[in-house]
Amino acid sequence: MKEKLMNKLQAFSKGMFVPVLILPIAGIIIALGNILTNARLAEYLPFLNNKVIFGFGKLLSGSLVSILVNLGLIFAVGLSIGLANKKKAEAGFTAVLIFLIFINAMNNYLSVTEKLVPADALRGSGQTTVLGVQILDMGVFLGIILGIVVSYIHNKYCEKEFKGAFQIYGGSRFVFILLIPITVILAVLLSNIWPFVQQGISALGTFIQKTNNFGIFLYGALERLLIPTGLHHLVYTPFLYSSLGGVAEIGGQVYEGARNIYFAEMADPNLVQLSKSVIWDARGLSKMFGLLGACLAMYHTSKKENKTKIKALLIPAAFTSILAGVTEPIEFSFMFAAPILFVIHSGLTGLGMVVLNLFDVRAIGPNGIIDFFLYNVPLGISKTGWPMFLLIGVFQFAVYYFIFRFIITKFKLKTPGREDTPEETRLYYKSDYKEKVKASDEKKSATIIPILVEALGGRDNILKVDNCFTRLRLIIKDTSLVKEDRLKNETGASGVIIKGENVQVIYGLKVSTIKKNVDEYLGIAIE
Structure with a gap:
C-alpha cells in the first residue's frame, strides 16, 4: 500500500511539471515588460524613453498577468496532459470542457441555494469570479482536482470503443460523457465541502505566519529534504500558487500565492514595497x-x-x-x-x-x-x-x-x-567528458541509449518511460536487474533512486533529449 501511494505521488509530482514549468516563462516576459516601462532605467538608458517601447512593454506585462488569474484552468489542462498515459492532447481538450462545465454547475448550484454573495461584496467572502463566472474561491486547487479527475477517467476509458451506431461515442467522447455527471456531482459536493477546506487553509496559513521564522525554516528544509523522493514540488507549489503563500489585492485584482503576487507587483509601478509573502x-x-x-x-x-x-x-x-x-x-x-x-x-x-x-x-x-x-x-x-x-x-x-x-x-x-x-571515483565521473562536450546533446545522448536500456535490464524490463525537469522516471518490471554503476559510469547519470518499481535516473537539463531518444529506441510513439 505504501509503495502504491508513493507511485501515485511521484506520478502526480511529475504531472505538475507541465503547468508549473510554463509559469516562469510568463514571469520572465513580465520582467521584460517591466524593464521596458521602468522610468528609472529610462533615465540611464535614453532609448527606453520612447512611447512605442513603453507601449510594447505595457502590452507584454499586462497580457501575461492574465495567466496568473486563471491558474485553475491552466493547472486543470496542464495536469491532465501531464498525467495522461496516452492521447494527451485529447485529455487536455477534455479538461477545458470539464472546467467550463464545473464552474457553471457550481455557479448555478450556489444560485439555486441562495449562497452567492453580491458581486460587490466578493472580497473576504470566499467567492471569486473565474472566466466571468462567480464561484467559490478554490484557486489553483480547482485545477488540480479537475486535472486528477479528468486524467483518471481518461486513462481508464480513452480507448473504450463501441460497435455499430454507437461507434462514434467511443474513445475520448466516451470519457467526456462519463465526466459530465461526475463533474456536476463534484461541483455540488465541493460547494458544500470547500468552505470548510478554506477554513483549514486559512488556519494553516495563520499558523505559518505566527510561527514566522520557524515556519520559513521548516519550508526551506523540507523543500530540499524531499529531493530524493521527487516530491519536493508538493512542498513549494501550494505556497507559490495558492493562498498559503499569501493573498494581496493589486490594481483592484486579488492574487494568491507568492509567485503570482510577485509577478503582479512587478507590473504595478505604483507599489512602494513588495509583499513579504515573496519570501x-x-x-x-x-x-x-x-x-x-x-x-x-x-x-x-x-x-x-x-x-x-x-x-x-x-x-x-x-x-x-x-x-x-x-x-x-x-x-x-x-x-x-x-x-x-x-x-x-x-x-x-x-x-x-x-x-x-x-x-x-x-x-x-x-x-x-x-x-x-x-x-x-x-x-x-x-x-x-x-x-x-x-x-x-x-x-x-x-x-x-x-x-x-x-x-x-x-x-x-x-x-x-x-x-x-x-575506480570508485569513477562512479561519479562522466566518462569521456572532454570528448562528449564537443558533440551536440542529441548525438551525445543517442550514443548512450543502448547502454542505458541494457543497464535498466533490457527492453522487456521497461514498462513505462517518462521524465520531469531533471529526471528520467521509469516503471521497471524487475528492479534487481538495474545496474546503478553502469548508469552512473557509462551514461553520465548523477544519481539513481529505486523505490519499488519506480526508478529515477538523474540527468539534469538534458533529460528531455534522453527521454526522446529512449522512446525512439524502444519504438514508443511520441505524441
Missing part, C-alpha cells in the same frame, strides 16, 4: 551560493590524484546550479556517499531563507542568477533589497564551505574524490 519564492539562495561552497569543499578535500576527475564532475554541475537553479547533479554527488551532508544542506537552506526574512529582503531567485537579475534589478533596490540577497549569498557560500570541509575531514566521509580506489 516563499526565495529558494534560490543555496542554489546560487551555498552549493558552490559545498563544491569547493568537496574539491579541496578530495585526494590529489582525483582532483582532475572531480573538476570534470563539479564544475559543470556548479554552473548548472548557478545559472539555471538545477541542483540535483551536485546534491546527488554527496547524498548517498554522505547523507549527513544532505541533511546539513537542507537545514542551511532553511536557515538562509530565515536570514533573508530577518533582513526584510524581498528579492526572489528560484531559477538561477539570470532569472534573479531579470526579476529583481528592474524593480530597484528599495523594493527588493537584491544587493542584500547577494551579500547574504556570499556569507552562505562561506558557511557551506567551512561546515562541509570540517564535516568531511572530521568524519572522513567518502565524498567524490575521497573513495578508497580510483
Whole structure:
C-alpha cells in the first residue's frame, strides 16, 4: 500500500511539471515588460524613453498577468496532459470542457441555494469570479482536482470503443460523457465541502505566519529534504500558487500565492514595497551560493590524484546550479556517499531563507542568477533589497564551505574524490567528458541509449518511460536487474533512486533529449 501511494505521488509530482514549468516563462516576459516601462532605467538608458517601447512593454506585462488569474484552468489542462498515459492532447481538450462545465454547475448550484454573495461584496467572502463566472474561491486547487479527475477517467476509458451506431461515442467522447455527471456531482459536493477546506487553509496559513521564522525554516528544509523522493514540488507549489503563500489585492485584482503576487507587483509601478509573502519564492539562495561552497569543499578535500576527475564532475554541475537553479547533479554527488551532508544542506537552506526574512529582503531567485537579475534589478533596490540577497549569498557560500570541509575531514566521509580506489571515483565521473562536450546533446545522448536500456535490464524490463525537469522516471518490471554503476559510469547519470518499481535516473537539463531518444529506441510513439 505504501509503495502504491508513493507511485501515485511521484506520478502526480511529475504531472505538475507541465503547468508549473510554463509559469516562469510568463514571469520572465513580465520582467521584460517591466524593464521596458521602468522610468528609472529610462533615465540611464535614453532609448527606453520612447512611447512605442513603453507601449510594447505595457502590452507584454499586462497580457501575461492574465495567466496568473486563471491558474485553475491552466493547472486543470496542464495536469491532465501531464498525467495522461496516452492521447494527451485529447485529455487536455477534455479538461477545458470539464472546467467550463464545473464552474457553471457550481455557479448555478450556489444560485439555486441562495449562497452567492453580491458581486460587490466578493472580497473576504470566499467567492471569486473565474472566466466571468462567480464561484467559490478554490484557486489553483480547482485545477488540480479537475486535472486528477479528468486524467483518471481518461486513462481508464480513452480507448473504450463501441460497435455499430454507437461507434462514434467511443474513445475520448466516451470519457467526456462519463465526466459530465461526475463533474456536476463534484461541483455540488465541493460547494458544500470547500468552505470548510478554506477554513483549514486559512488556519494553516495563520499558523505559518505566527510561527514566522520557524515556519520559513521548516519550508526551506523540507523543500530540499524531499529531493530524493521527487516530491519536493508538493512542498513549494501550494505556497507559490495558492493562498498559503499569501493573498494581496493589486490594481483592484486579488492574487494568491507568492509567485503570482510577485509577478503582479512587478507590473504595478505604483507599489512602494513588495509583499513579504515573496519570501516563499526565495529558494534560490543555496542554489546560487551555498552549493558552490559545498563544491569547493568537496574539491579541496578530495585526494590529489582525483582532483582532475572531480573538476570534470563539479564544475559543470556548479554552473548548472548557478545559472539555471538545477541542483540535483551536485546534491546527488554527496547524498548517498554522505547523507549527513544532505541533511546539513537542507537545514542551511532553511536557515538562509530565515536570514533573508530577518533582513526584510524581498528579492526572489528560484531559477538561477539570470532569472534573479531579470526579476529583481528592474524593480530597484528599495523594493527588493537584491544587493542584500547577494551579500547574504556570499556569507552562505562561506558557511557551506567551512561546515562541509570540517564535516568531511572530521568524519572522513567518502565524498567524490575521497573513495578508497580510483575506480570508485569513477562512479561519479562522466566518462569521456572532454570528448562528449564537443558533440551536440542529441548525438551525445543517442550514443548512450543502448547502454542505458541494457543497464535498466533490457527492453522487456521497461514498462513505462517518462521524465520531469531533471529526471528520467521509469516503471521497471524487475528492479534487481538495474545496474546503478553502469548508469552512473557509462551514461553520465548523477544519481539513481529505486523505490519499488519506480526508478529515477538523474540527468539534469538534458533529460528531455534522453527521454526522446529512449522512446525512439524502444519504438514508443511520441505524441
